Every structure is written in C-alpha cells, then in structure tokens.
Amino acid sequence: xxxxxxxxxxxxxxxxxxxxxxxxxxxxxxxxxxxxxxxxxxxxxxxxxxxxxxxxxxxxxxxxxxxxxxxxxxxxxxxxxxxxxxxxxxxxxxxxxxxxxxxxxxxxxxxxxxxxxxxxxxxxxxxxxxxxxxxxxxxxxxxxxxxxxxxxxxxxxxxxxxxxxxxxxxxxxxxxxxxxxxxxxxxxxxxxxxxxxxxxxxxxxxxxxxxxxxxxxxxxxxxxxxxxxxxxxxxxxxxxxxxxxxxxxxxxxxxxxxxxxxxxxxxxxxxxxxxxxxxxxxxxxxxxxxxxxxxxxxxxxxxxxxxxxxxxxxxxxxxxxxxxxxxxxxxxxxxxxxxxxxxxxxxxxxxxxxxxxxxxxxxxxxxxxxxxxxxxxxxxxxxxxxxxxxxxxxxxxxxxxxxxxxxxxxxxxxxxxxxxxxxxxxxxxxxxxxxxxxxxxxxxxxxxxxxxxxxxxxxxxxxxxxxxxxxxxxxxxxxxxxxxxxxxxxxxxxxxxxxxxxxxxxxxxxxxxxxxxxxxxxxxxxxxxxxxxxxxxxxxxxxxxxxxxxxxxxxxxxxxxxxxxxxxxxxxxxxxxxxxxxxxxxxx
Numbered sequence: 001x002x003x004x005x006x007x008x009x010x011x012x013x014x015x016x017x018x019x020x021x022x023x024x025x026x027x028x029x030x031x032x033x034x035x036x037x038x039x040x041x042x043x044x045x046x047x048x049x050x051x052x053x054x055x056x057x058x059x060x061x062x063x064x065x066x067x068x069x070x071x072x073x074x075x076x077x078x079x080x081x082x083x084x085x086x087x088x089x090x091x092x093x094x095x096x097x098x099x100x101x102x103x104x105x106x107x108x109x110x111x112x113x114x115x116x117x118x119x120x121x122x123x124x125x126x127x128x129x130x131x132x133x134x135x136x137x138x139x140x141x142x143x144x145x146x147x148x149x150x151x152x153x154x155x156x157x158x159x160x161x162x163x164x165x166x167x168x169x170x171x172x173x174x175x176x177x178x179x180x181x182x183x184x185x186x187x188x189x190x191x192x193x194x195x196x197x198x199x200x201x202x203x204x205x206x207x208x209x210x211x212x213x214x215x216x217x218x219x220x221x222x223x224x225x226x227x228x229x230x231x232x233x234x235x236x237x238x239x240x241x242x243x244x245x246x247x248x249x250x251x252x253x254x255x256x257x258x259x260x261x262x263x264x265x266x267x268x269x270x271x272x273x274x275x276x277x278x279x280x281x282x283x284x285x286x287x288x289x290x291x292x293x294x295x296x297x298x299x300x301x302x303x304x305x306x307x308x309x310x311x312x313x314x315x316x317x318x319x320x321x322x323x324x325x326x327x328x329x330x331x332x333x334x335x336x337x338x339x340x341x342x343x344x345x346x347x348x349x350x351x352x353x354x355x356x357x358x359x360x361x362x363x364x365x366x367x368x369x370x371x372x373x374x375x376x377x378x379x380x381x382x383x384x385x386x387x388x389x390x391x392x393x394x395x396x397x398x399x400x401x402x403x404x405x406x407x408x409x410x411x412x413x414x415x416x417x418x419x420x421x422x423x424x425x426x427x428x429x430x431x432x433x434x435x436x437x438x439x440x441x442x443x444x445x446x447x448x449x450x451x452x453x454x455x456x457x458x459x460x461x462x463x464x465x466x467x468x469x470x471x472x473x474x475x476x477x478x479x480x481x482x483x484x485x486x487x488x489x490x491x492x493x494x495x496x497x498x499x500x501x502x503x504x505x506x507x508x509x510x511x512x513x514x515x516x517x518x519x520x521x522x523x524x525x526x527x528x529x530x531x532x533x534x535x536x537x538x539x540x541x542x543x544x545x546x547x548x549x550x551x552x553x554x555x556x557x558x559x560x561x562x563x564x565x566x567x568x569x570x571x572x573x574x575x576x577x578x579x580x581x582x583x584x585x586x587x588x
Contacts, residue, residue, distance in 0.1 A: 023160070104121075109168055117341050186323035235267055236266065252288060352364070401442060402437065405479075425464050432471055456485065464483065
C-alpha cells in the first residue's frame with residue numbers, strides 16, 4: 001500500500017466515527033442554512049431531531065466508548081430519528097422519506113462499528129413498519145413545505161450516502177492490506193513447514209489433513225496425490241491400520257502432560273505392497289501434528305529430530321495454519337457484515353422499485369432502481385466469496401436429492417433471460433425431451449449453471465447468442481453452455497479456474513466480478529466427482545461442458561454430441577438475435 005493511502009486508511013480507521021457523525025451534523029445544518037424562506041419553529045424542531053444522532057455520536061467519542069453495550073444501544077436508537085424526521089416532514093413514511101431509514105445502518109457501517117449495523121438495521125426496520133402503519137390511517141403531520149421543496153434535502157442525502165460508501169471502502173481496503181501484509185509475513189513459516197526435512201502432517205480436530213510437507217510424498221506413494229481434506233485414516237493399508245491411527249490420535253488427545261503418542265500403522269507402497277510406518281502424534285489447540293519416520297523396509301534406523309528442531313517445526317506449522325485460518329475467517333466475517341446492511345438496503349429499495357405505495361417522482365424512482373440493482377450485484381459477489389471460503393475450509397456440505405435436471409436448467413435460463421434480453425442477446429435453452437432423473441445437490445447444480453450462464457451473457461456482445469443444453473451420457477449428466485462471445489486466448493486457458501483470476505477480456509468488460517465464477521464451477525463439480533472441460537478461441541466464443549456422474553439410471557452413450565450441437569444452436573440463435581436487433585432499430 002502506498003504511504004499516502006496507508007495514512008488515509010489509518011486516519012479513517014481511527015477517526016471514522018467522529019467524521020461520519022460530524023459530517024451528518026454539518027449536512028443537516030446546511031439544509032437549514034440553505035432554506036430559501038425563513039424556517040418555522042416546527043421546521044427547526046425537525047432539523048434538530050434529524051441532527052440529534054450526529055451530535056450524540058460526537059459527544060460519545062470514538063470506537064472505544066462505542067464498545068459499551070449501553071452506548072451501542074443508544075447510538076442505534078438515535079439513528080432512527082432521521083427517518084422519523086423525514087416521515088414527519090413529508091407527512092408519510094410511504095414515500096421517498098423511507099430512504100432516510102437507511103441512514104443509520106449506512107452511518108454505523110462507515111464508522112467502522114460493524115457489530116452495531118445489524119442492531120441499527122433492525123431498529124430502523126421496526127421504526128419504518130410502525131410509522132408506515134400509522135401513515136395508512138392518514139397524514140402523520142402537515143409536513144414542511146420549506147424542507148421538502150429545498151433542492152438541498154435530496155442532495156444532502158445523496159452526498160451522505162456517498163461519503164459513507166467512500167469511508168467504508170477506505171477502511172475495507174486498509175483491512176485487506178493489513179491482512180495481506182500479515183500473510184506475507186507468515187509466508188516464510190509456511191514455506192519452512194512445506195520444505196521441512198521430515199514427513200509432517202497437520203490435521204484438524206476431525207482428523208482431516210490440513211497441510212503436508214514435501215517429504216510426506218515419498219513415505220506414502222500409494223496415497224492420492226492431493227492429500228488436502230483427506231481423512232488421515234485413509235492413508236492406512238487396511239481396517240486394522242485405520243484403527244491403529246485412531247487409537248494413536250485418541251491417546252495424544254487425552255494425554256494430560258501433552259506428550260507425543262507413538263504408534264505404528266501400515267501404508268500402501270507405489271506397487272501396492274504393505275509398508276509399516278512409525279508415527280508420532282502431538283495434540284494441539286487446533287488439531288494434531290504427526291511426524292512419520294521412514295519405511296522400515298527402506299531405512300534401517302529412523303532419524304530422530306532434536307527438541308529444538310521439533311519446536312521450530314511445530315511453530316512453523318501453527319503459523320501456516322494460522323495464516324490460512326486468518327484469511328478464511330476474515331473473508332467470512334467481512335462478507336457476513338456486508339450482507340446484513342445489504343439485505344436491508346435491497347428490501348427497502350425493492351419497495352420503492354415496485355412502487356408498492358404509489359407513484360414516485362421520476363428521479364426518486366430512478367435512484368431506487370439503481371440502489372436495488374447495485375445491492376443485488378454486490379450481494380451476488382459476496383455470496384461467491386462465502387461459497388468459495390466454505391469450499392476451501394471443507395465446510396460446504398452437499399445435500400443430494402432426486403429431481404429432474406431439466407427443471408433446474410429451465411429455471412436458470414429463465415433467471416438469466418431478462419439480463420440477456422436487455423443486452424440484445426438471444427438465449428436458447430435445450431433441456432432435452434427425455435426425463436433427466438438425477439440424484440444430486442440441487443443448489444450446487446443451480447449454482448454451476450447460473451455461474452456459467454452469467455459469464456456467457458457478460459462476455460457476449462449485442463447480437464450474440466448463448467445456448468444451454470442438458471443430455472444424458474450413460475451414467476453421466478452432461479451440461480453444456482456455449483456462447484458466441486469474445487473467446488479466450490490459448491495462453492490463458494490453463495489459468496482458468498484459479499480463484500480470483502480474471503482473463504484479459506474479463507478485465508476489459510464493464511461488468512467486473514470477483515473472478516470466482518469458474519472456480520466455483522470447478523470446485524462444485526469436483527465435490528460431485530465430476531469434470532469440467534472448456535473449449536474457446538478468440539472471436540469464436542466459448543463452450544463449457546460439465547459432466548456429473550449423478551444419473552439415477554444409465555442409458556446408452558452419446559458420442560461427441562456436445563460441441564457440435566451447441567455450436568449449431570448458437571448459429572440458429574444468432575440469427576434470432578439479429579432479428580431482435582433489427583426490430584429494435586425499426587422501432588427506434
């Protein structure tokens with residue numbers, strides 16, 4: 001982070017509560033000073049009520065005092081006052097005044113008081129419901145013509161939301177940079193663990209492998225290449241070996257003195273032979289660390305690590321796990337805290353967008369639509385980050401059920417349909433004529449299709465076409481999504497599927513994402529023992545094929561139907577897209 005940006009981030013982190021509360025107080029005062037006619041006592045009273053949370057926030061000080069439960073409750077309650085004041089000024093809460101009930105959550109989020117955002121959102125929601133019900137019986141008050149007619153009122157609200165967004169972004173950037181710095185500082189420790197001169201295994205509390213050193217590869221060559229997430233008992237040659245591992249871990253776990261537990265278990269060699277390994281397990285706060293001695297058939301005498309070296313390796317192992325855990329916990333916490341105010345913003349803006357309580361001025365209606373669309377987009381990005389964090393932490397659980405895959409394909413096509421239509425893209429859905437009875441996770445399949453369709457629409461220009469198809473191939477369900485978009489260069493195909501990686505075409509498009517779409521598709525397919533294949537060339541579009549072994553009843557194989565059929569459908573759909581564009585031009 002550049003020094004200037006770092007200084008701004010530190011300053012905002014320390015002074016954000018005072019700046020936000022003081023800024024709100026100043027903006028409310030600006031409304032009063034900018035009034036075109038003298039203010040009546042009722043107008044001054046409304047401005048005083050609206051300004052109260054700003055003054056109260058300045059009096060209570062910064063984040064240290066805000067940690068007290070009583071102060072948190074008072075601040076959250078005070079930030080409902082702008083909503084009440086706006087409703088009284090307009091005469092009803094079922095009006096653009098409803099936006100004022102979003103001021104409290106936005107202010108507390110920008111102040112860095114993330115634990116109070118949920119409380120403020122709840123209080124403002126209850127306040128809005130109460131005032132909204134009262135508005136159904138009639139006007140709340142005569143209203144204030146001076147304040148509602150002033151152009152500064154709407155401008156102040158827009159400026160304050162912009163300030164809150166900027167302050168929240170600066171603080172988030174600062175937190176991300178500090179976490180990145182911490183991870184970089186722990187990188188040498190992680191490298192030390194990986195290159196340790198011993199076969200080491202780091203396990204979580206459930207016995208799943210979290211990290212391994214490179215020496216471990218040569219000690220169990222018959223084990224899977226990727227040991228991450230595998231239960232350590234899966235390394236054993238037979239059931240008796242798995243029982244020995246379980247007994248050794250239990251002994252280490254219940255050792256009151258924290259000593260090592262020594263045990264022996266067999267593993268499978270590269271040629272399938274049985275090899276005995278000596279293991280030493282030590283329980284830690286987060287799981288276990290196991291040191292394996294060389295196979296007895298290959299080395300007559302095991303090397304013994306010194307106490308100092310063992311302590312160093314243990315520290316490096318703990319540091320490596322802490323780095324990974326810190327990243328996952330930070331992403332999950334930040335995403336969760338952002339989700340809470342976003343749900344409130346989307347809910348209120350949806351009320352405005354649908355005009356549930358009557359027509360709105362054109363400008364307010366446009367603002368409501370923009371807030372709703374932006375909130376939905378940001379919530380989708382946060383959902384991707386949370387899903388990837390769960391998968392990386394092995395906390396994403398599949399829930400298989402029996403259903404017709406054609407229903408999921410059709411629903412996903414309908415969900416993406418409006419977006420494709422707005423961009424002038426022809427979307428063709430071909431789920432097939434025969435039933436596709438599968439036993440799979442419905443949510444995971446829907447997520448795979450939505451991510452692929454969203455990417456296809458995002459990178460396809462106007463007049464292009466997108467096709468989604470589903471077929472049965474033996475015991476496999478084959479899903480294919482093709483487009484006539486910009487395509488992907490050959491030198492970038494190998495990097496696709498890496499979390500947070502974006503292609504050059506992805507960076508140039510106006511619709512930016514997290515770079516997690518295809519990574520989630522790959523991860524969800526792997527969890528179901530499936531595979532993902534991608535065909536693309538610049539200017540010729542992209543076809544992604546997902547094969548999942550989830551069919552309830554196997555049928556005859558289908559030979560190379562996917563690429564040919566998809567491209568034929570794309571050509572047909574492109575012709576339809578050209579007709580759509582010509583119709584639009586004729587109407588214009």
